Amino acid sequence: MFAAIFERHFFMDKLPISCFIIAKNEADRIARTIRSVRPWVDEVVVVDSESTDDTARVAAAEGCRVITQKWLGFGGQKRFAEEQCRNDWLLNLDADEVITPRLRREIMALFAHAPPSRVAYGMPLELVYPNTKRPRLWARDHWYVRLYDRRFVRFRNSKVHDTVVTDGHAVGILRAPAYHYSFRSFEDLKRKMGERMLLSARHANSSTAALAARIVLEFPVNFFKYYINRRHFMGGLNGLRYSWIQADYRLLKIFHMWRERTSRSSRSPEASDDMAVHEI
Template sequence: MPEVPVSCFIISKNEGDRIARTIRSVRPWVREVVVIDSESCDDTVSVALSEGCRVITQPWLGFGPQKRFGEDQCRNDWVFNIDADEVVTPELAREIIATFADGDPKFVAYGMPFEMIYPGAATPRPMARDNWYVRLYNRRFTRFRDSNVHDAVVTDGYPVGAFRAPVFHYSMRSFAEMKRKLDERMWLLAKNADLSSKITLAARLPIELPVNFFKYYIVRRHWTGGLTGLRYASIQARFRFLKIYRMWRSANAKVGPENFAA
């Protein structure tokens, strides 16, 4: 594949069993791959080094700050961010390469679809529709948000280009891991949320679970995943309900987020 003037950076922690697949999906067409490792205790670092990456150890700063740190380590203004459980499809790689064929791309940022892969599967479910994120951008104009909770690229009103081909997202090794990660993330979101409106939170409690089930099962088309899709949508809905419940409980107890009980 032709090389484009792009630095790819990956944040990681204990991803030694799958980061090589991620690196190999970008290494042939980017100028460098930089891995920002959060003190892994497995072989993540040695795997990344063996794949030709530059590895920098950085204790965890929070989602946004960790990715902003990664941006700063890149040698090119054009950067591509991918997580250690994501894989660029060959079709997307070709789209990105074509964008640089005539010099600088038309837009300063580009988004792309992300399609989730169920545990044990090799390809997405039929008609997958999961997320759309900006991940290729010129850091001179736009960067990741400086937020401990959210890791989104802030485009500041710049027009954003769109790629059609997806990134495959192997977001969970198992459903047990999915539940653990969701529980951690929902606690984090609840602790950092605005607890000012108890009435609003109370009103959301009875509808949060069915609304989120509809979102994941119908809107994001997990119904095409059979029983696995039903299970996935149910777990997502449950933990998003728990987030609102935890926020409501905290607001009614008149305590700050730092006093949340486990």
Template sequence: MARDAKPPVSAYIRARNEARMIADVARAALQVADEVVVVDSGSTDDTARLAAEAGARVVRQDWLGNGHQKRFAEEQCRHDWLLDLDADEIVTPELAAEIRALFDGGEPPRPVYRTPMAIAPPVGEPWTRFGLAKRCKLYDRRVVRAPAHAAWDQFAVPAGVKTGRLKNPIIHHAFADTAHLVDKLNRNSSTRARELAPKPMPVLALRVFFGLPFYFARRYLLDGLFRGGVYGFSFALLSAWGRWLRDVKMFERRKKEAERRK
């Protein structure tokens, strides 16, 4: 591949009212992707215009559900190799160079690549040395596809498929401020409590009573968010609350279903 050529990669982004960052996300993706496809599900702000001006191809599609919307986005892409990005995730120059290098000798040796995800707090530097999640962001759609699911949008790697690992992270600007984060966590917990198969009532009751401190300890201590100062503590606590809120809402759902059956 020529030095300045882009590999045969399509980046896709699901968006609705994402004017805050969509132009930056699209431009950053174009460092490595041959095309960027933004699937807009009815934005009332400047998302579509800003994405198009940044070089993306905008496709409009009403919201189908988390996994279903990704499936639709995959089908709009020209290439089989896909880069899955949210509308607040930035591809760094280092990651772009690493992905380009994978294609130097033709197709990459693995069909799926896990990518570190580094949170960027509203103030301060991204947390690139702690609190990193791993997501399968670069993949060959001939081997694996996003799940056809209303709530879940992360695919399981098929048995026998070997994954590669990318070293440089995507920078995830997960929240503009605390109010934004609370809104996202509340919305996501409602979707998952409604769409995922519910756990048995005794399990949910135990999680409602005891889950919150466990979820917090996992994020704050095991994931290293204690190194993030005030924002690290706040983010760990709010993330734990969002996970716990799903349990509470699922418990409430089961109670209402039991009442209707009486």
């Protein structure tokens, strides 16, 4: 009770930021994401992609503005969400991400006395394994631009990727992390990887020779990338399993790209020339 009263008083002057979240079937975890930002940002906008669970109801109960929008692709959905916000400064979160108290304080400090000195800021996202509360020691996962002024930079309109295009603008660095509860279980991770792998393969264009080389190197290179370079060796058995799945599905993606390439070539030799190269 006391904590709730203190929080309402402490965050009385909210930051001129709109936080937007795109979501589908995230009723079991979106409230945690919303609660990490709702007390101190001006608004939270949830763009729901026709969920079949209670995502929209949960978000509305948490005080969000909820808009239903048929899926436009990763970049397209986020660009649509950008346009629904009433502030120019935007904070983007996925429904499985949480702003930590340290990151909240760092963002609040940016707006304490004047507008931020940069038009975009990147932040580290640290993965949290299923059934654990915190990232592994020395976590080094991803770094994304998620806080930005939409008058200068926007998300790329891509079906596969959701990346903020900074167009040469200097990007500020936020040191504190957001936590990424990316998958509910390792079976859920395999499902998500499978979906993204198929989508990426359909939108890819690589030469047969390049794919042949990648078939040989894809698994060992990616296992090293995740287990050693991103320090999942600090995650014990969870880290080993995670690294193996990441490498395994990236190898599987190459096989699907090969199949797509062969199928495309048999249909029309010119058809693949118009496709863009994408990777998950």
